[in-house]
Amino acid sequence: xxxxxxxxxxxNEVKFISHLDMMNTFQRAIRRAGLESEYSxxxxxQMQMVFGAPLSLGFTSEAEYADLSFVxxxxxxxxxxxxxxxxxxxxxxxxAAVRKSNKNIMADISxxxxxxxxxxxxxxxxxxxxxxxxxxxxxxxxxxGKTRKINIKPLILEFETAGSKGRLLAVAGNSGNLNPRLLxxxxxxxxxxxxxxxxxxxxxxFVERNGVKMNPLAKEAMETK
Amino acid sequence: xxxxMPRCMEGNEMSVYIDDKILLGVEKPARYxxxxxxxxxxxxxxxxxxxxxxxxxxxxxAMSHLGGQILYSIINDRSDALCERIFAPWTDMEKAMRDTGxxxxxxxxxxxxxxxxxxxxTLQYEMSxxxxxxxxxxxxxxxRRQERSQDxxxxxxxxxxxxxxxxxxxxxxxxxxxxxEEKIHSILDVxxxxxxxxxxxxxxxxxxxxxxxxxxxxxxxxxxKKVIIKDLDTAPxxxxxxxxxxxxxxxxxxxxxxxxxxxxxxxxxxxxxxxPVREKTPxxxxxxxxxxxxxxxxxDISLASLSTSDYSKLGELTDRLLELTNExxxxxxxxxxxxxxxxxxxxxxxxxxxxxxxxxxxxxxTQRLRDVINKNVTEEEMLKTAEIxxxxxxxxxxxxxxxxxxxxxxxxxxxIADIAWKIKQVYRQHGNASKKQLNLTVSTAFFVPKPxxxxxxxxxxxxxxxxxxxxxxxxxxxxxxxxxNWHDYKLSHLEGxxxxxxxxxxxxxxxxxxxxxxxxxWAEYFNYTKWMEAFDECxxxxxxxxxxxxxxxxxPWDFIDIGVRKKFLLxxxxxxxxxxxxxxxxxxxxxxxxxxxxxxVCFEHNQN
Numbered sequence: 039x040x041x042x043x044x045x046x047x048x049x050n051e052v053k054f055i056s057h058l059d060m061m062n063t064f065q066r067a068i069r070r071a072g073l074e075s076e077y078s079x080x081x082x083x084q085m086q087m088v089f090g091a092p093l094s095l096g097f098t099s100e101a102e103y104a105d106l107s108f109v110x111x112x113x114x115x116x117x118x119x120x121x122x123x124x125x126x127x128x129x130x131x132x133x134a135a136v137r138k139s140n141k142n143i144m145a146d147i148s149x150x151x152x153x154x155x156x157x158x159x160x161x162x163x164x165x166x167x168x169x170x171x172x173x174x175x176x177x178x179x180x181x182x183g184k185t186r187k188i189n190i191k192p193l194i195l196e197f198e199t200a201g202s203k204g205r206l207l208a209v210a211g212n213s214g215n216l217n218p219r220l221l222x223x224x225x226x227x228x229x230x231x232x233x234x235x236x237x238x239x240x241x242x243x244f245v246e247r248n249g250v251k252m253n254p255l256a257k258e259a260m261e262t263k
Numbered sequence: 264x265x266x267x268m269p270r271c272m273e274g275n276e277m278s279v280y281i282d283d284k285i286l287l288g289v290e291k292p293a294r295y296x297x298x299x300x301x302x303x304x305x306x307x308x309x310x311x312x313x314x315x316x317x318x319x320x321x322x323x324x325a326m327s328h329l330g331g332q333i334l335y336s337i338i339n340d341r342s343d344a345l346c347e348r349i350f351a352p353w354t355d356m357e358k359a360m361r362d363t364g365x366x367x368x369x370x371x372x373x374x375x376x377x378x379x380x381x382x383x384x385t386l387q388y389e390m391s392x393x394x395x396x397x398x399x400x401x402x403x404x405x406x407r408r409q410e411r412s413q414d415x416x417x418x419x420x421x422x423x424x425x426x427x428x429x430x431x432x433x434x435x436x437x438x439x440x441x442x443x444e445e446k447i448h449s450i451l452d453v454x455x456x457x458x459x460x461x462x463x464x465x466x467x468x469x470x471x472x473x474x475x476x477x478x479x480x481x482x483x484x485x486x487x488k489k490v491i492i493k494d495l496d497t498a499p500x501x502x503x504x505x506x507x508x509x510x511x512x513x514x515x516x517x518x519x520x521x522x523x524x525x526x527x528x529x530x531x532x533x534x535x536x537x538x539p540v541r542e543k544t545p546x547x548x549x550x551x552x553x554x555x556x557x558x559x560x561x562x563d564i565s566l567a568s569l570s571t572s573d574y575s576k577l578g579e580l581t582d583r584l585l586e587l588t589n590e591x592x593x594x595x596x597x598x599x600x601x602x603x604x605x606x607x608x609x610x611x612x613x614x615x616x617x618x619x620x621x622x623x624x625x626x627x628x629t630q631r632l633r634d635v636i637n638k639n640v641t642e643e644e645m646l647k648t649a650e651i652x653x654x655x656x657x658x659x660x661x662x663x664x665x666x667x668x669x670x671x672x673x674x675x676x677x678x679i680a681d682i683a684w685k686i687k688q689v690y691r692q693h694g695n696a697s698k699k700q701l702n703l704t705v706s707t708a709f710f711v712p713k714p715x716x717x718x719x720x721x722x723x724x725x726x727x728x729x730x731x732x733x734x735x736x737x738x739x740x741x742x743x744x745x746x747x748n749w750h751d752y753k754l755s756h757l758e759g760x761x762x763x764x765x766x767x768x769x770x771x772x773x774x775x776x777x778x779x780x781x782x783x784x785w786a787e788y789f790n791y792t793k794w795m796e797a798f799d800e801c802x803x804x805x806x807x808x809x810x811x812x813x814x815x816x817x818x819p820w821d822f823i824d825i826g827v828r829k830k831f832l833l834x835x836x837x838x839x840x841x842x843x844x845x846x847x848x849x850x851x852x853x854x855x856x857x858x859x860x861x862x863x864v865c866f867e868h869n870q871n
Contacts, residue, residue, distance in 0.1 A: 054292040055508045066300070066506060066560030069591075077592070096287045124560075126300045236283065 039076065040111045043137045044121070045255055048099040051128030057092040060129075064104065067124040073117070076107035088142040090243060090254070091150060091210050094217060099240035103143045103254050138261045146259070149195065149244040149251055150210035152218045155202050158226075158233040166198035169225070177224035190216055190224055197221070204235065210243065277307060277378050279368040289355045293509045294322035297348075297370035300506040301558065303335075304371050305345035307378075312344035312455045315369055315379040315416075318351070319394035320387075320784070325350040326505070327512040329519060329567060330385060330422070334443050336501035344451050347371040349382070351394045352401070354782065360401060367401040376402035380454045381417045383443075384435070386424035389761040390754070390784035392431065395420075396776040399434070406773055408436050408477070413460055419450070426489070426536050427714040427820040430764035430772060432476040437464060440823055441472045441489035442522075444498055474823070488824040493862035495522060495541040500551055503558040515563035515596065516555045518548055520580065524569040525848035525864060527855075528626070529637045529839050530668065532713035533569055535827050538855065539863030540573075540848060545580045552584060556591055564588060565596040575849075581609060598622070621652055624663040627671075628678025634842045635670050637835070642682060649686050653694035659702040660686065666732050667710040667724040669839065676732050679705065680739035687745065705740055706748040707733070709755035712809075713762050714820040715827065717835035722811040723759035726752055753791040757783070760798070760808040765819035768808065771801040828856035 048060070055063065065085045068075050077083035086107035093099050106117070114134035122131040159165055169175065175191040193216040196207035208216035222235045244251040245259045252259045286292035307313065316334055318325030325331065331348070338346035347369035352360060360367070367376040376382060376398070384395050396406045399418065405411045408418065420431060421439035428438040439446060450473070453466045461477075468475040468483070472490030492498045504516070523540035524533060543551075552564050564584060566574075574580065581597070588595045597609070625640055627633045633640065649660065664679050683705050690701040709729055712721045724732075729752035740747045761768065775797035782788040798805050812818060814833060821829070831853065838845060845853060848864045858865035 051296070051298045052508075054286055054296050056293070059293065059508045059510075063300075063508060065562075069560035069562065070300075070557065083592075095292070096283055127298060 040108050041137045042106050042108065042112060042114055042117050042134050043143060043255060043260065044104050044106060044117065044131060045133040046102050046104070046125070047130040047132060048093060048097075048102050049128040049130065050098055052126065053096055053098050053128075056095060057089065061087065061089060063126065063129070064106075067121060067126075068106070070124040071120040073112065073120055074109045076109050088144050090143045090147045091215065093240060094219070094238075097152075097238045097240060101240055101243050103147070103243060105137055105143045133255050135255050135260055139259070143254060145212060146245045146254065147211040147243050148209070148213065148246040149207060150240055151205065151207045151242040151244075152238055153203065153205050153241050154218060154235040154238040156199060156204045156222075156233065156235055157202070158229075158231055159199065159202065162229065165225075166204075169194070169197050169228075172228075175221075175224045175228065177220055177227060179220065190220060194221070205241075277372075277374050279365055279373045279375055281365060281368075281373065282363075285356075285359045285363065285365075289359060290353060291322075291509055294350070294353065295356060295370070297373075299508055300560075301503040302348075302371060302505050303339045303345075305339070307345070307372065307374065310343065310345045311457070312341075312451050313374075313379045313381075314338050314344060314346045314451065314454070315349045315376060315382050316346055317349045317376075317382050317384045317395075317398060318387075319384055319391040319398060320351055320782075321353050322350050322507075323509065323511040326507045327514075328385065328387065329517050330443065332501045332504045333499070334383070334447060335505070336503070337444060337447055337499050338451065340499075341448075341451065343455060347374065347379075349376055349398070351391075351398055351782075354788065357397070357401065366403055367398055377404060377416065379416045381419060381450075384418070384420040385422040386420050386431070387422050388784060389424055389430075389758055390789075392761065392772050393776040393780045393783055395431070396434065396773060397781045406776070407433050409433070417454070417460065417463065423532065423536060424762075426532070426823055426825065427762065427764070428474055428476070428823070429766045429819045430761060430769045432479075432766050433769050434773070435476065436460075437467050437476075438474040438487075439472055439490075440474055440487050442491050445490040445492050446470055446472050479822075484822065486822055486824055489536070489826065491860055491862075492522075492541070493860060495519075495543045496547055502551075502554045504555060506559045506561070513565065514561075515565045516552065516559055516561040517565050517567045518552050518555065519543070519567045520548060520571065520574045521568050523863065525573050526570060526639070527637055527835070527845055527847065529635070529717040529835055530626075530665065530710060530713070532716050535715045535832075535855075536825050537569070538825070538827055538857035539860060539865045541863040542575060545576050545583060548580060549583045549587060553587055556587070556593060561593070563594040563596060565598060567598075571597055573847075577609070621657055621659065622661045622663065623648070625682065626663065626665050627668055627675060628664060628680070628682060629675045631842055632668060632671060632675045632678070634844050635839045636665075636668055637839070637844050639844055639847070642685070645682065646685055646689055649689045650693050653690050653701075656695065658694065658699050661704045661706060662686070664705065664707045665710045666707045666736070667729060669710075669718060669721045671710075671724075671732075673732070673735060676736050677739060679707070679736055680743060680745070683740065683745045684743050687743070702746075704746040704748060705736075707736065708750045709752060709759075711755055711758045711762055714818070715823075715825055715832070717832045717839060719763070719818065719832065720812040720814055720836065723756070723809040725809075726756050729755065751786065751789070754783070754786075754789055756805070756809065757791065757794055760805045763808055763812075763819070767801075768803060771797045771803050774801055826855075826857040826859050831855040 076086040088105045090103040117134045118131055174189045176187050176189055178185050179188050193209040193214055198205050206218055218235050218238050222233050225233045245254045247258055316331050335346050338344050349369050399406050404415050417436045419437045420435045421443050425438045425440055449470045453463055464475045464477055467473050468478045474487040478484050521540055521542040523537040525540050527534050584595055626638045627636055712718050712723055733749055737747055775794050778793045778797055780790055780793050
């Protein structure tokens with residue numbers, strides 16, 4: 039038995055594939071590759087795999103992660119080669135390693151970094167600094183049909199702009215999550231104009247160990263809780 | 264209606280650009296992005312023959328169609344040809360496309376539909392006709408063939424509804440009557456000559472099975488005989504079917520075990536137009552299933568046919584498929600099983616894998632009416648089957664019936680409720696009633712007289728009569744506390760009008776589309792009022808089409824030869840009125856005429 043953590047790119051070709059459909063896509067690719075996956079017990083056995091924080095429809099990503107469980111002790115290289123060959127164009131396997139810790143990727147992801155193009159900033163200066171310096175950043179969030187006002191400022195770790203380009207490092211995962219689109223809405227309110235993010239790309243994701251941000255495939259992250 | 268002219272036609276670019284913003288604004292954008300596993304992209308510069316397989320419905324329906332996958336792989340296997348898919352955009356996407364000037368495009372290379380040499384539509388049901396017109400319009404192509412130019416692609420159509428081609432004869436340049444695999448190469452060869460439209464159509468008209476309306480206009484078409492694949496074992500099948508990203512209607516590996524049906528239920532068009540029955544051998548099917556599972560990664564195999572129980576080597580096939588599915592950790596589904604020869608053994612086998620719901624289609628509530636329609640199943644058999652099923656632990660059952668069949672009385676309608684009630688009692692006696700309630704559903708559709716059936720002369724009951732019988736059954740089932748699903752009578756009425764339509768009726772279809780009708784098969788978009796207005800404005804009396812036809816009358820589809828003779832259909836109609844059943848093809852040959860194709864069940868006895 040082995041649990042292999044993979045890192046992959048979700049490119050332009052597949053950015054409109056939903057999280058659920060992408061999991062399906064991986065399951066079919068694993069079957070085509072002839073890899074022996076671990077299945078859940080019970081009436082309707084399911085392939086055992088855990089994906090990191092879901093990516094919004096329309097976003098690309100250079101840093102998606104999943105933990106795949108197999109009944110055999112596969113070498114990471116075998117997964118890279120066999121699964122890599124079966125993934126459709128747009129999904130590119132980058133790295134694979136054996137996970138020894140018992141914390142799965144979904145529970146482990148703590149931060150995510152996004153890059154994007156910002157529209158509507160033209161005559162504004164030092165937007166990054168003014169966002170980072172403000173005490174609160176209020177926006178309306180609708181969830182389960184209920185709209186409430188929330189302050190997203192505590193979720194922002196870093197935000198900077200250069201020309202029309204933007205970069206955001208934010209809290210992600212189970213302990214809170216900031217979708218870059220929510221930031222653009224907050225900025226539209228703050229600056230009283232229509233600010234839009236396009237070409238949103240998740241560039242990095244991190245786990246945290248002893249207060250340190252870490253690559254989810256780093257040796258320390260894979261071996262300790 | 265404002266005709267639509269795509270912006271890109273002014274330039275000469277082939278690929279359409281679709282902004283992210285549009286895709287983010289529509290439901291399920293993956294319907295439009297393509298790029299699925301096993302989809303094929305070829306170079307338009309170096310591939311001379313460009314064919315687009317067009318399905319006039321939304322992606323999830325289109326991708327569930329086995330025939331499309333077959334044609335796709337045959338055409339793309341040729342080095343001189345390419346086939347791409349074009350489906351009907353859902354209404355939200357259509358609006359976005361019209362608002363921004365995006366023409367209809369292919370999934371593979373996003374090429375504008377107008378750039379293809381030929382657009383091949385499949386006609387699976389009449390309610391998709393307005394979508395064809397809409398797709399042509401979205402492509403910047405005039406809906407009437409007489410108004411199109413030399414530069415427009417040829418528009419062709421095939422599939423079951425093409426057997427009555429006249430309602431679309433002013434829209435479609437040529438029809439293929441019968442099985443597409445048989446003549447697709449001949450069609451591509453003509454397209455490859457790159458001749459003018461008229462010349463191409465003249466050559467196409469010489470190919471067996473092809474009907475060119477323009478030639479009939481000049482009285483140069485007398486008879487068109489359908490074409491079939493004589494030996495299904497030699498027919499190509501897609502070894503690598505496209506695997507959609509999003510959930511589709513039939514999200515599994517499908518293998519076609521046979522074509523046609525030996526039964527000859529008198530209302531069923533498929534039972535006659537696909538004659539003779541031709542089977543594939545288990546060896547080939549097991550090989551096909553293995554290849555398809557390996558190339559798709561699907562976790563379920565389903566057998567496709569009109570009546571799976573009638574496959575002559577079903578025991579052997581299921582045994583061998585179960586070996587395969589156990590090895591590969593996949594499931595096996597056996598749809599279209601009949602209630603009469605549903606064996607304990609077979610049910611046990613399927614049970615090992617999954618216990619999905621059972622579906623039976625007795626179609627009529629009394630033995631008399633079942634004899635009229637030649638549905639050779641008795642109540643005793645049905646109850647026996649139910650007993651076996653319930654003892655085996657099944658708890659879900661669906662029963663399908665038809666209302667308005669010829670000679671039906673309220674007594675027959677009451678028979679539907681009676682059967683359902685008896686099945687409930689069987690469950691009480693033999694099922695696991697203490698643990699789980701029986702989940703029993705009765706569904707009814709209205710009888711629609713179809714061309715090439717013994718009932719092609721029959722009247723469809725009036726809409727008043729439809730509501731009356733439906734209400735009667737509703738009350739009975741409500742009293743018995745049985746779940747009831749029914750069809751919209753208005754939709755059945757419209758189907759009744761179109762299915763036996765002629766060329767004149769085609770004008771009303773165009774009119775209905777101009778009034779905004781599309782996705783008529785989808786309850787949320789079906790607009791009965793607009794259709795009735797369209798008939799009225801075209802001077803068409805719907806009753807003329809739903810009423811009884813004289814046996815002496817020339818029917819609009821008489822010039823199509825399906826092998827089965829009109830004389831045979833008349834004899835079957837006579838038997839119906841005498842409550843006399845007919846044997847199935849394996850019991851006794853009634854010389855319907857389908858033997859003229861020289862293959863299939865008609866010659867099975869010679870092999871044994």
